[in-house]
Structure formats: structure tokens, C-alpha cells
Amino acid sequence: MAGASPDREQGKAPWSIAQRLSSLLTVALTALWLVAVVAAAAVVNHETNEVFDSALQETAQRLVPLVVEDFGEQSEGDDHQDEARVIEERLEFASHEEYLVYQVRDAEGHVLLRSHDAPVRAFPAALNRGHAEVGDWRFFTEHYAPADLYVQVGESLAHRREALYETMAGLVAPLALLIPLAGFVIFWTVRRSLAPLAAVRAELDARGGANLAPIAVEAMPRELAPIIDDVNLLLARLGRVLESERAFAANSAHELRTPVAAALAQIQRLAAELQGSHQREAVLARVDQVAATLRRLGDLVEKLLQLARAEAGIALSRDPVDVMPALRLVTEELTRRGAVGQRLDFDDGGWQHLTARIDIDAFGIALRNLIDNALLHGKQGGRVAVFLDGEGAVHVRSEGAAVPPERLARLTERFERAGAEAQGAGLGLAIVEMIVTQSGGSLTLHSPVPGRSDGFEAVLRLDLAERAQVQPAP
Structure with a gap:
């Protein structure tokens, strides 16, 4: 069932639906959050300006009665500047930071009274009642007509920007924690939602080409x-x-x-x-x-x-079985083939039992094909060795010229021959590979034989049962 996708054949890395959905949702959530922050900044800036402007106006209006009371009711022609100097000599200002500063000015623009942090020189704002913005300052001017006095309250716009920045920082700072957390939650949710897809993929990957049983749909979502x-x-x-x-x-x-x-x-x-x-x-x-x-x-x-029989799934057996009797039976039978059988050498490596998950008849077919292939295509009169290594793998080794690598890679294809003088059907190794693949094992071909410059070797590795059941003889 499993096959290479076009992307893999072209060398492109396959992409993940879960990762793509998680990335897109996280980016979209971040973008929406930033847009919301920008909109909130505009609203906050507008509202804070209204509040601060109202505070300027309210402060100026509250100061007028106090200023009038301090100055008293002066008749026309009295010297307001002399009275202001008397008041300033009488007041002592404590050192503190003022966000709002004010000045009391007469009709000619002279400063009669000022707050602690207000400049000595008159504010640059004109003596017109209402709000005015000059440079980096915002002013409100209130006029007391009976005494012809002006109260001007000013605020630095830097203070307003600082308040806005601190408010926005309070909104943006949580993003450093919330965005990774939201990304994790989105990824976890997407993975959980796509779990049925992963289950179907795993089932198809585990089946192989011989298992064509239908996939259960009871636990699948409606979309799948x-x-x-x-x-x-x-x-x-x-x-x-x-x-x-x-x-x-x-x-x-x-x-x-x-x-x-x-x-x-x-x-x-x-x-x-x-x-x-x-x-x-x-x-x-x-x-x-x-x-x-x-x-x-x-x-x-x-x-x-x-x-x-191999295409019908003869090797599909998950019950462990001891294949040593079949191994001994096949080799003993082949050794009785007269001159051909005399070329065969068998070494069980001291193994008394070899328990593997494979159908016993399928193992016999695979082993016989490997040995027949070695006897048929090996060197005329050369020896054929069948032995077990320390890991329980079956080796079938024959003498003869080395097979070119490009031909060796195709020997497990149907009707592919090694080019030797002896002619066969070209199906033996294809049958062996089909059987061992179905049973969870593997077939490896070597030519030349490892450590030599010639020869041919087939290594049959089975899906062995528990190691405790696969013990070589002492």
C-alpha cells in the first residue's frame, strides 16, 4: 500500500497539516491582537486627551476663585504686580513634581502669580479663553473679567505620551507570554483534532501490500x-x-x-x-x-x-514458530540430490531452536529458493554454504564471479536473472523477498561476499520472537 509520493520522489520535504494550521492560526491570532492593540491605542489616546483637557479646564476654573480671594477686590488702577509680589513673599512652595502648572497674568500679559514648576516668563499661549496647543505644551486659559485677570494652566504633552505608552505596554507585554501559550494550545488542539488522520495513516503504513481489509469507520469524524x-x-x-x-x-x-x-x-x-x-x-x-x-x-x-501463494499472503503469521526443523529438513533433502547436493554445506551455528514469526511453509519455500538459486547460478562445481550467524540470520553463500552493482539491485525483481550460464525462471529471489517482507523480516544481497573479491551471498533475517526463546546451543 505504501508508496513514495511525488514530493518525496522529487526531493521535496512533505509538509504537515497540523504544523501549517498551527502556524497560520498563531500568526493570525498575533496579527489580530496587534490590530486590536493599535485600535485600543487610538481609543485610549482620544479618551485620555479628553480627560486631560477636562482636567486643565477644571483646574483653571477652580483656581480663579482662589486667585480672586488672594488678590482681593482691587479698584481700577491698583498695581496688581505689587500685590503679586506680596503674595509670593508670603507663600513658600514645597519641592515636588507638578504635572499641571499655572500662571496668573494681567491684561498686559505680565505674570502675577505662578506655580512652583511654572516658568518665570509668561506662557507662549495667547490670552484667549479656551484650549491652545503651543510646541510641546497644552494650555487652557480662563478669564476673570471683573479683575481683568487670566489664569493659564499648562501640561506637557510628553506626560500624555508617557501615560499612553505605559498603557500600551500593559496591553502588549502579555503577548510575550500569551502568544507562545496560545501557539501551544492551538497546536495541541489541532493535533488532537487530526488524530483520526494519524490513526488512518499509521494503519495503512503498518499493513503492507497483502492486507486489503477495510478500515473501520465507526470512530471517524463525519469529514473523514x-x-x-x-x-x-x-x-x-x-x-x-x-x-x-x-x-x-x-x-x-x-x-x-x-x-x-x-x-x-x-x-x-x-x-x-x-x-x-x-x-x-x-x-x-x-x-x-x-x-x-x-x-x-x-x-x-x-x-x-x-x-x-506468496501473493496470497502465505507468510502472514504472527504466531512464533520454531523454524529449525524446516531448515534442517530442506538442507538434508537438497544434499541428497546427487552431485548437486554434494556441493552443499550446512552449519547450524550451534542453534537448537530458532523461533520466528513466519509461516513454516512460507519459510521452507523461501529457503529452498535461496539454496536453489545458489546452486543454479553459482560457480560450476563450487561450494554452497548455508549457516546461521550469532543473531540468528540465515546466510546462503556461493562461489562465482561478482555480480555488478546495477544488476544486483534488480535481482529481486520478477524474471530478473544474474546473467549466469545456468538459466532459471528469474522468480526465486522475488518470491523470497515477498515472503520475508510479509513476515516482517528482510533480505539482503551481497556481491562480492564481504571480505572477498568474488562470490554471492543472500542474508535472510527473520522477525525473531523474544530473545529468551532464541538461544544458541552451549
Whole structure:
């Protein structure tokens, strides 16, 4: 089922829906928050200016009665400046920071009275009742007509900006903590929401090509249910197609076995009847050729049957089984093949039991194909070694010239041969790889043999059971 996506084939890293959603939502949340802060800054700036302007006006209006009381009711022509100097000599100002400063001025603009932090020189604002903004200052002027006095209250705009900045800092500062926290919450929520997708992906990855059972849709959300239904329909259709192909291959192979065997028997009978013919040698040579062809056809039929069984998932077994009896049986049977069998050497490495998760018949088919491949394609008359290493892997090693790397990489493909003089069906290694892949193991090919300059080696690693059950003999 699993296959390389176009992005992976082109070297592009696959992207994650969860990461992309989390990133976009976090960026959008941050942008919206910043927009809200800017809008809040505009509102706060407008409202604070209104409050501060009102404070300027209220302060000026409150100061007028106090100033009038201090000055008293002066008749026209009295010297206000002399009276102001008397008041200033009488007042002692304590040192403190003033946000609002004021001046009391007469009609000519002279400063009659001022607050502690107010400048000695008159404010630059005109003596007109109302608000005025000059430079970096904001003023409000109140006029007391009976005494022709002006009270001007001023405030530095820097104070207003400071108040605005501190307010905005209080709104923005939490972002340093809230944005990462919101990002984590968004990522966690998205991952939890996409958990069904991850479950479907994990199930499909774990299945392999032989498991076409439908995916359960009971626990899936409504958005995923139609997709899972379509996948199940595709799996069912694919299963029917594969089953049809397997049935055709198996039935065809079964149908071919009988006529091939019958034809071989007739050829052998014909050879026996021609023993006294004057053309015996020529006819017998042709008969031998036909018999060899029929034997190869019989081997091909047998390989096709094995391939059909392998495609049907014969190796899918999760129950541990001891494969040592099958290993000994296959090697002993092959050693009884006359001259061919005498080339075979077997070393169990001291293992008494080898427990693995694989169907015992499937293991026998895989092992026989590996040994037949070594005997057929190895050096003529060369030795073939079958042995177990310390980790329980089965090694099948043969003598002969090294296989080029580009051809070695294709040997597990169907109908791919190593190019040796001995001809085979080109299905043996393909069947072995299919079986070990289904059972959770692996097949590794080496040529030349590690540590040598020639030879060929196939390493069959099984999905072993608990190590306590896989103990070499003492």
C-alpha cells in the first residue's frame, strides 16, 4: 500500500497539516491582537486627551476663585504686580513634581502669580479663553473679567505620551507570554483534532501490500467518513482484482502441471523405445533436449505456484514458530540430490531452536529458493554454504564471479536473472523477498561476499520472537 509520493520522489520535504494550521492560526491570532492593540491605542489616546483637557479646564476654573480671594477686590488702577509680589513673599512652595502648572497674568500679559514648576516668563499661549496647543505644551486659559485677570494652566504633552505608552505596554507585554501559550494550545488542539488522520495513516503504513481489509469507520469524524468509505471501496476492488489474478495464476499453473508431467513421461518412454533404433543417438539427443525443456517448464510452473501463494499472503503469521526443523529438513533433502547436493554445506551455528514469526511453509519455500538459486547460478562445481550467524540470520553463500552493482539491485525483481550460464525462471529471489517482507523480516544481497573479491551471498533475517526463546546451543 505504501508508496513514495511525488514530493518525496522529487526531493521535496512533505509538509504537515497540523504544523501549517498551527502556524497560520498563531500568526493570525498575533496579527489580530496587534490590530486590536493599535485600535485600543487610538481609543485610549482620544479618551485620555479628553480627560486631560477636562482636567486643565477644571483646574483653571477652580483656581480663579482662589486667585480672586488672594488678590482681593482691587479698584481700577491698583498695581496688581505689587500685590503679586506680596503674595509670593508670603507663600513658600514645597519641592515636588507638578504635572499641571499655572500662571496668573494681567491684561498686559505680565505674570502675577505662578506655580512652583511654572516658568518665570509668561506662557507662549495667547490670552484667549479656551484650549491652545503651543510646541510641546497644552494650555487652557480662563478669564476673570471683573479683575481683568487670566489664569493659564499648562501640561506637557510628553506626560500624555508617557501615560499612553505605559498603557500600551500593559496591553502588549502579555503577548510575550500569551502568544507562545496560545501557539501551544492551538497546536495541541489541532493535533488532537487530526488524530483520526494519524490513526488512518499509521494503519495503512503498518499493513503492507497483502492486507486489503477495510478500515473501520465507526470512530471517524463525519469529514473523514466519506474518504474512508472511498478507500475501502478501492481496497475491495483491488482485492477482487488481485484475487482474480492469483486464482488465474494458480489455476493455470495447476492445469499445466499435468500435461507437462504427461509429456515428460511420454518423452522418457519414447527414449526407452528408441534404444534399438539405428538413429538412436540423434533421436535421443533431441529427446533429451525436449525433456530438459519440459523440466524447465515444470520448474517454471512450480515457481508460478509459489508466487501465487506468496501473493496470497502465505507468510502472514504472527504466531512464533520454531523454524529449525524446516531448515534442517530442506538442507538434508537438497544434499541428497546427487552431485548437486554434494556441493552443499550446512552449519547450524550451534542453534537448537530458532523461533520466528513466519509461516513454516512460507519459510521452507523461501529457503529452498535461496539454496536453489545458489546452486543454479553459482560457480560450476563450487561450494554452497548455508549457516546461521550469532543473531540468528540465515546466510546462503556461493562461489562465482561478482555480480555488478546495477544488476544486483534488480535481482529481486520478477524474471530478473544474474546473467549466469545456468538459466532459471528469474522468480526465486522475488518470491523470497515477498515472503520475508510479509513476515516482517528482510533480505539482503551481497556481491562480492564481504571480505572477498568474488562470490554471492543472500542474508535472510527473520522477525525473531523474544530473545529468551532464541538461544544458541552451549
